[in-house]
Amino acid sequence: MAKRGTAAGIVGKQLAPRIGKLAPGLTTSFVREALHRAIAGVGPLPGAAKAAQAQLDEQKGDVDKAVHEVIENHVRYAAAQGFATNIGGLVTVAFTVPTNITGLALIQCRMVAGIAHLRGYDVDDPRVRNAILVTMLGEDAVNALVKKRKLPAPPMALATAPAHDAELDKIISAEVASELITKVAGKKLAMTVGRRIPIAGGVVGLGADAFSTWKVGRYADRELLARPKPPAAR
Numbered sequence: 001m002a003k004r005g006t007a008a009g010i011v012g013k014q015l016a017p018r019i020g021k022l023a024p025g026l027t028t029s030f031v032r033e034a035l036h037r038a039i040a041g042v043g044p045l046p047g048a049a050k051a052a053q054a055q056l057d058e059q060k061g062d063v064d065k066a067v068h069e070v071i072e073n074h075v076r077y078a079a080a081q082g083f084a085t086n087i088g089g090l091v092t093v094a095f096t097v098p099t100n101i102t103g104l105a106l107i108q109c110r111m112v113a114g115i116a117h118l119r120g121y122d123v124d125d126p127r128v129r130n131a132i133l134v135t136m137l138g139e140d141a142v143n144a145l146v147k148k149r150k151l152p153a154p155p156m157a158l159a160t161a162p163a164h165d166a167e168l169d170k171i172i173s174a175e176v177a178s179e180l181i182t183k184v185a186g187k188k189l190a191m192t193v194g195r196r197i198p199i200a201g202g203v204v205g206l207g208a209d210a211f212s213t214w215k216v217g218r219y220a221d222r223e224l225l226a227r228p229k230p231p232a233a234r
Helices: 002-022 029-040 048-058 063-084 089-118 126-135 139-147 155-159 167-195 198-223
Strands: none
Touching (some): 048 063, 063 089, 089 126, 089 167, 126 167, 139 167, 139 198, 155 198
């Protein structure tokens, strides 16, 4: 298992620059676009806050249960898109990897934004948006970046900072883009290569994206603690 993980990381790092050449638009800007669409809504999917509020209504105001449902729903979304974008195996990898990365970014952004809304955060606040993106990196990566002083603080501290630091926007977007590329192009591609069976790629993609999304959701649940909501305007 350790060898497979190491190989996956190497493949991800090697493939990341190639993806940039295959899809020139796949730069840090796609992370912010995914976040915007996740919050505003895209296609048949309503925005993150609206969807999360619907879950809260279904759970009769129980925030913890609503958070659980938001996570479970997005794990299913991630599994579905992971399978669809990997079913072609290695033959179509040049085309499906960028699609899978943007799809996973959108799903995970929407999930974390929904959790943030349920916990009392304003998802239109740029500080909260940065916290949403940082949460997508996962707890281990965040702790490592904070330790190296590449990030000033973990997600909740960023969301509740006294002021928005615009300089952080590009740093956070770049880190999230790199993590998504490595995660999707590295781990799943390495597993697909190991199996050498096209249909297996879809099954592996389904499991990898679902598990990744579940981990991010659990981290968001632990990290984004409840905040009192501002009183409604009279």
